[in-house]
Amino acid sequence: MNKAHPLSIGTVVTTISIPLHLLHEDEFEQWRTAQDEPVRNWAATHSFKAERNKVLLLPGPQGRPVAAIVGVGKQNPREEQSYWIGAGLADRLPDGQYHLATSLPARAATQFAAGWAYGQYRFERYKRGGPQRSVQLRLPEGADASEVERLKSASSLARDLINTPANDMSPEALAQAAVEVARRYGARHRVIIGDDLLKERLPAVHAVGRAAAVAPRLVDIEWGDASKPKVTLVGKGVCFDTGGLDIKPGASMLLMKKDMGGAAVALALAQTIMDAKLPVRLRVILPMVENSIAGNAFRPGDVLGTRKGLTVEVGNTDAEGRLILCDALTLADEEQPDLLIDTATLTGAARVALGPELPALYSNDDSAAEELLRAAAAESDPLWRLPLWAGYDDELSSKIADVNNVSTSGFSGSIIAGLFLRRFVSNARAWVHIDLYAWNGKERPGRPVGAEPQTVRALYAFLKQRYVR
Incomplete structure (x- = not known):
């Protein structure tokens, strides 16, 4: 699902949108070895191995994340999970705007975005207003808005x-x-x-x-x-x-x-x-x-x-x-x-x-x-x-x-x-x-x-x- 993109901790943020990289467990070792030493150490410190629903935030120089690595678990060709991967992400990310850096087929991209929207739902009709979060996703490439x-x-x-x-x-x-x-x-x-x-x-x-x-x-x-x-x-x-x-x-x-x-x-x-x-x-x-x-x-x-x-x-x-x-x-x-x-x-x-x-x-x-x-x-x-x-x-x-x-x-x-x-x-x-x-x-x-x-x-x-x- 994800190529072994080399990433760096401390990179200056050039855009307000934070990239999301989706990673299967069996891709983890290839991904890990392609990273620079600080990223490898950061992943080890957080015991990150791309398990499903695990997220690794890579911090920038101001402490804000410059990328998020999203674990999606084991690959299973019989089971399409793009919807629930998207649904489970917003709760695990800090406020901000995100975009999907991993390329997905059009149908999976649509499912991911629909799942993200599903995960944003809250039923608060009977509650007093609390703190509002803002975790936004740019429409992925190929997704049907x-x-x-x-x-x-x-x-x-x-x-x-x-x-x-x-x-x-x-x-x-x-x-x-x-x-x-x-x-x-x-x-x-x-x-x-x-x-x-x-x-x-x-x-x-x-x-x-x-x-x-x-x-x-x-x-x-x-x-x-x-x-x-x-x-x-x-x-x-x-x-x-x-x-x-x-x-x-x-x-x-x-x-x-x-x-x-x-x-x-x-x-x-x-x-x-x-x-x-x-x-x-x-x-x-x-x-x-x-x-x-x-x-x-x-x-x-x-x-x-x-x-x-x-x-x-x-x-x-x-x-x-x-x-x-x-x-x-x-x-x-x-x-x-x-x-x-x-x-x-x-x-x-x-x-x-x-x-x-x-x-x-x-x-x-x-x-x-x-x-x-x-x-x-x-x-x-x-x-x-x-x-x-x-x-x-x-x-x-x-x-x-x-x-x-x-x-x-x-x-x-x-x-x-x-x-x-x-x-x-x-x-x-x-x-x-x-x-x-x-x-x-x-x-x-x-x-x-x-x-x-x-x-x-x-x-x-x-x-x-x-x-x-």
């Missing part, structure tokens, strides 16, 4: 929505955010609220959200040329999930403001599609509720109607996400889209199986799934495919309704949820379901604890490959 700004804007939108607590991110507030995006790009939109959901044959959405102080709703956005391939996005928008009458333990509610992460991801993806003017006819369907407790809350054992006509016995009110999605997926499926994608913070079982960093992918189309997995790997925005195993389908049987919303077994919870949703998709040419976490629970370089808009970049890259010729 429009694409960098597009990805930055989308990730910030999703993170702001997910990070905002439920007292300020109600179904009404989330719907308003979606409408603002639609208006910005001249998209047609409508919002169906409260009892109008029953009139519009969306009874499951209404049932889940009717006990909340803020009425449930569904946002329906359409954009693009009707003659183009139809791409429809559906996102789970549970703005807070108490678990309903099957109430969650207190500790399990602490992160439930993020249960609308699927809707935030779908909206951020929609914004990138519209901003890039991808040649598709886009539709975005976002059901938005709070799963609350009151005298009119839906109950365990209730049988709910759905837009599909299937009846659902409620085995557990804490499996509410699939209930609002089943109506939204049916609505989406009715116009036979070329591609139907739903994103949802749906099951804890997916996190048990794959952990918080690896969203679960389900699809009824092998070609689409494989193409998406390749795009995800190339974008360092990973997914892992799990099967829609038909052998578990009878776990959803009910003695009094067409289907139960949960299994009586404690096994295969994420797969069971996918199988439930599959019953409401019959006309789409290809369907992709993503069970994601939407949260970063540990402090990492460029990735503070908080919202994580998983799969936005992967899905955007996948759609470009699929529809841009």
Whole structure:
């Protein structure tokens, strides 16, 4: 990645921009031997060997850095890391302006710059103003400035929505955010609220959200040329999930403001599609509720109607996400889209199986799934495919309704949820379901604890490959 540039400590700074040199571990010895003795000694003093996320600052005569050597770890041709290398840098550098001295291919340069922008994000809506940092990057040579700004804007939108607590991110507030995006790009939109959901044959959405102080709703956005391939996005928008009458333990509610992460991801993806003017006819369907407790809350054992006509016995009110999605997926499926994608913070079982960093992918189309997995790997925005195993389908049987919303077994919870949703998709040419976490629970370089808009970049890259010729 990096040639063995000879560098010197004490060199007079001739420009205010500080060069960033990216260095792999297996390039370190060649680099070290090419340096003058003070630099070699400086690297040894700091035990620098180009490990990932390690930075070596070379000081100038006034104590200010004249260069930064950035360790990027071991080379792995199967894994593109430019995005996360860029994201992790700003926190490790002093204030100043920087430029990338290492030559990267155009795509990697764009990823690096987009990652740098991602790493600059801070959610400070509720904090008093603190010291402001200024760590700036000149756009690397070959990088696509429009694409960098597009990805930055989308990730910030999703993170702001997910990070905002439920007292300020109600179904009404989330719907308003979606409408603002639609208006910005001249998209047609409508919002169906409260009892109008029953009139519009969306009874499951209404049932889940009717006990909340803020009425449930569904946002329906359409954009693009009707003659183009139809791409429809559906996102789970549970703005807070108490678990309903099957109430969650207190500790399990602490992160439930993020249960609308699927809707935030779908909206951020929609914004990138519209901003890039991808040649598709886009539709975005976002059901938005709070799963609350009151005298009119839906109950365990209730049988709910759905837009599909299937009846659902409620085995557990804490499996509410699939209930609002089943109506939204049916609505989406009715116009036979070329591609139907739903994103949802749906099951804890997916996190048990794959952990918080690896969203679960389900699809009824092998070609689409494989193409998406390749795009995800190339974008360092990973997914892992799990099967829609038909052998578990009878776990959803009910003695009094067409289907139960949960299994009586404690096994295969994420797969069971996918199988439930599959019953409401019959006309789409290809369907992709993503069970994601939407949260970063540990402090990492460029990735503070908080919202994580998983799969936005992967899905955007996948759609470009699929529809841009």
